[in-house]
Amino acid sequence: MTISETVCRGSILDQNPAITIPENQKYDLVCTGCKTAYFNDRLKCDSDNGLLRTNYRNKKLELKDAPGIGKFHDWLPVNELITTDSGPVTYRSTELAQYLGLKNLFIGFNGYWPERGANIKTCSFKELEAFPTLSKFKNSGKSLVLASAGNTARAFAHVSAMTGVNVYIVVPGSGISRMWLPEEPTDSIHFIQMGNKCDYTDSIHLAERLSAAPGMQAEGGARNVARRDGMGTVMLDASIFMKRIPDHYFQAIGSGTGGIAAWEAALRLLEDGRFGTALPQLHLSQNLPFVPMYNAWEAGRRDIIKDIDMPEPKKLIHEMYADILSNREPPYSVPGGVYDALCATNGSMYAISNDAAKNGVTLFEDLEGIDIFPPAGVAVASLIEAVDAGKVKKDDYIVLNITGGGVKRVEQDHKLYKIEPSAYAENANVPLEEII
Ligand SMILES: *Cc1c(COP(=O)(O)O)cnc(C)c1O
Numbered sequence: 001m002t003i004s005e006t007v008c009r010g011s012i013l014d015q016n017p018a019i020t021i022p023e024n025q026k027y028d029l030v031c032t033g034c035k036t037a038y039f040n041d042r043l044k045c046d047s048d049n050g051l052l053r054t055n056y057r058n059k060k061l062e063l064k065d066a067p068g069i070g071k072f073h074d075w076l077p078v079n080e081l082i083t084t085d086s087g088p089v090t091y092r093s094t095e096l097a098q099y100l101g102l103k104n105l106f107i108g109f110n111g112y113w114p115e116r117g118a119n120i121k122t123c124s125f126k127e128l129e130a131f132p133t134l135s136k137f138k139n140s141g142k143s144l145v146l147a148s149a150g151n152t153a154r155a156f157a158h159v160s161a162m163t164g165v166n167v168y169i170v171v172p173g174s175g176i177s178r179m180w181l182p183e184e185p186t187d188s189i190h191f192i193q194m195g196n197k198c199d200y201t202d203s204i205h206l207a208e209r210l211s212a213a214p215g216m217q218a219e220g221g222a223r224n225v226a227r228r229d230g231m232g233t234v235m236l237d238a239s240i241f242m243k244r245i246p247d248h249y250f251q252a253i254g255s256g257t258g259g260i261a262a263w264e265a266a267l268r269l270l271e272d273g274r275f276g277t278a279l280p281q282l283h284l285s286q287n288l289p290f291v292p293m294y295n296a297w298e299a300g301r302r303d304i305i306k307d308i309d310m311p312e313p314k315k316l317i318h319e320m321y322a323d324i325l326s327n328r329e330p331p332y333s334v335p336g337g338v339y340d341a342l343c344a345t346n347g348s349m350y351a352i353s354n355d356a357a358k359n360g361v362t363l364f365e366d367l368e369g370i371d372i373f374p375p376a377g378v379a380v381a382s383l384i385e386a387v388d389a390g391k392v393k394k395d396d397y398i399v400l401n402i403t404g405g406g407v408k409r410v411e412q413d414h415k416l417y418k419i420e421p422s423a424y425a426e427n428a429n430v431p432l433e434e435i436i
Contacts, residue, residue, distance in 0.1 A: 027056045027077055029225065032336025041077075041136070043223040050335030053264060054225045060272050061236065068119065069131055072233045075268055077225050078135045084162075086127050088234045089118040090241040090399075095367035096380075100387050104397045106242055108234045112406030113370050114413070121182040121414060124373065124404035125234060125258065126155035129227040133219060134159045134167075136226045143168055143190075146219035147207035149200040149254075149324040150178030151373075151404060153191070156219075157419055161186045168210060168436075170194065170203040170425070174323060179419040182410060192435050193421035198428070199317055200254075201328040205428040206435075213432055222257040222331040231258045232265030235280075238399045245269050245276040248392050250283045251401040252352075252378035254325035256293060256338035258403065259284045263341040280399070282347035283391070284338070285382035287325050287375070290316040291351040293332050298349065302339045304332055321354035322374035348391060350382040357381050364402070372405035379403065 021028045022039055029038040033050025045052060054077050064073045068087030076082070089109045097105035109118050110125035120127045126148075134156065137144050143166035146156060153169045158181055160167040166188045171179065173196035192210075194203055204221075211218035222228065239245050249262050259282050269275040286294045295309035296302075310316060310328065317326040331337040341347065352360075360380030364372050372380075383400055386392050410416070423435040 021055070021057045025057070026079065027054045029053065030055045032340070043218070043220040048335065051223060051260070051331065051337060052225060053336060054229055056268070059268075060274070061268070063240070069128055069230065069233055072236050075232070075236065075265070076132045076229050078132050080135055082131050082135055084131055085119045086121070086131065087119070088125070088128060088237040089113075089116055090238045091116055093368065093400075096364065099363070099367055100384065101394055102387070102392070102398060103395050104242075106238055106246070106397070106399050107368065108238050108399055108401045109370075109405065110234065110402060111370075111372070111404050112410040114409075118406065120406075121410055122151070122154040122158045123407050123410060124151040124155060125231060125401070126152045127158065128230040128233055129224075130155040130159040130230075132226040132230040133224060134163055134165045137217070138163060138165055140217060142166075142215055142217040144219050145207050145211040145216050146170070146221075147200065147203035148175065149203070149326065150175035151324060154178060154181065157181055157185065157189045157191070158183070160188045164188050166190070168192065168207075168216065170207040170210065172198045172200050172203045174199070180416045181419055182414040182416060184417050185419045189419060190422045191419050192423045192425055194428075195426045199314055199328075200324075200326050202428045204329070206425055206430070209428070210432060210435065213436065222255055222260065222337070228257060228261040228264060231261035234258075234401055235262045235265035235399070236269070239266075239269050239275050242397055243275070244397060245278065246280045246399040247396040248283055248386075248398045249280045249401065250379050250383050250386070250399065251285070252322065252325055252375040252382070252403060253284045253286060253293065253330075253338070254375070255327040255330045256284060256332060256341070258401065259338055260331065260336070260341050262401075263345055266345075279345045282341055282345045283350065283382055283386055284342070284347065285350035285352050285378050287320045287322040287357055287378050288351050288353050290320050290326055292328070293330055293338055294349040294351045296332060297339070297342060302333050304330075319354075321357050322378050325375050325378065348386070350385055352378045352381045352385070356384075360384070370405055371408040372402055373407075376402045376404055
């Protein structure tokens with residue numbers, strides 16, 4: 001393994017090149033590595049490894065008249081307006097803010113909490129990825145393949161049930177308990193359960209094989225701009241609510257896709273010009289003992305070195321409280337990835353213990369009055385750490401992304417249905433005939 005680059009070079013990536021988008025198109029895709037522009041949808045650059053980023057024709061965001069994520073249509077890579085009431089919600093915290101001595105703490109709540117206008121019935125911000133992705137994919141005539149540790153699976157299954165788009169979802173053994181839906185599962189949902197020894201990364205590998213079969217299409221993970229721009233609406237919603245780009249953005253990460261998305265959304269807001277002139281600092285957190293990105297970042301490395309940053313990954317992942325934050329191959333090193341996002345925003349990483357994360361969950365529920373998921377507890381704990389370390393000042397504008405919550409609340413309003421597996425895979429190398 002080589003250490004290719006240790007110097008931050010964020011500033012080069014901050015500029016979208018001046019290119020002309022064809023008249024009939026809403027956006028083009030620009031490689032964050034080599035700056036090549038592409039006018040057709042694709043997941044990869046022909047010449048390098050860089051993430052492709054959407055460059056929208058409309059530089060000023062005009063909100064559309066839609067109840068949920070569809071408001072942000074201008075900056076979503078879809079042509080049809082998304083009309084769901086599911087979308088990001090921002091509110092100003094009073095209780096947690098007071099507890100932490102913060103004047104301008106804003107919560108990006110991504111879950112179910114109708115009293116606050118939050119209608120994400122599968123209870124995580126993965127729904128913000130699922131709606132744009134499936135909207136874009138709807139007319140392809142293919143089936144979409146993805147891997148998930150649970151929340152993504154639920155979100156994509158839910159949108160599949162609503163739209164009829166076929167999805168094949170590969171879930172590791174540990175994700176089974178998270179496989180429920182707020183409606184009756186439909187035949188468009190194909191759920192492949194993996195063996196108990198398999199983790200999220202095994203399910204990614206099986207999904208990769210499956211997506212190469214005829215009629216199948218890989219969803220793309222962090223490379224899918226519909227996913228990133230969907231998650232980026234949390235930053236957009238918060239900035240519109242606050243009438244400015246925040247000084248700080250806190251989020252727990254497993255892949256870091258949400259962190260990249262927040263950075264990209266902030267770049268668009270800078271270009272828009274009405275929301276300020278500085279990027280927010282990203283504060284991204286992982287859950288001990290599995291913290292590969294934290295380790296690489298603290299060592300000043302663009303590369304994750306497996307033996308140093310995540311020895312015995314399966315053992316470490318098994319010990320995590322927020323085990324869905326466990327991607328072994330995150331988009332950290334790639335151009336336009338997490339490392340670049342942290343460099344460009346003068347960001348920080350946090351390694352949060354299980355106890356601190358559990359405390360974050362309890363504290364948030366006690367003070368703000370809604371149950372949240374373990375990863376969101378990791379983010380709360382990182383905010384506490386930042387306050388204690390003086391990394392944020394009391395007047396700073398802070399967005400805390402509560403990436404999932406409200407399961408207890410959704411159970412009061414909706415009957416939840418279990419999704420039954422349509423196939424079982426002992427490992428990532430099973431013959432595909434067994435699972436299609
Ligand atoms: C997926 C997920 C995360 C991590 O998101 P990434 O930015 O993709 O790493 C955090 N919290 C919850 C609830 C999630 O489902």
